[in-house]
């Protein structure tokens with residue numbers, strides 16, 4: 001299934017992306033990944049939703065905003081590390097979930113007493129081997 005991305009939508013996304021460093025290298029032209037877009041709120045001291053589920057091989061776009069002060073969002077396995085500024089403007093983070101597993105999501109910016117407990121999880125479920 002091809003993702004329906006209108007030119008206008010692309011434009012909007014690239015404008016937001018201008019503020020952040022790409023999480024992964026050049027996109028693979030071989031894949032036609034489905035895009036999974038998920039809104040995430042970082043606030044003291046949790047991520048909402050606390051668990052993000054995607055399917056292996058999907059292109060994941062996280063739209064992350066802060067519900068209070070400065071935070072960070074880090075998923076080491078997918079080389080994601082991004083500051084989430086205060087003010088509620090969404091930060092766009094994109095990566096391809098190319099390996100199944102459960103990966104911790106951490107706050108990478110010290111945000112006071114509960115910082116160490118500020119954890120979420122990215123759950124990448126294995127794609128069924130037999131595609132219809």
Ligand SMILES: [Cu+2]
Pocket residue numbers: 071072107108109110111112115118
């Ligand atoms: Cu923190």
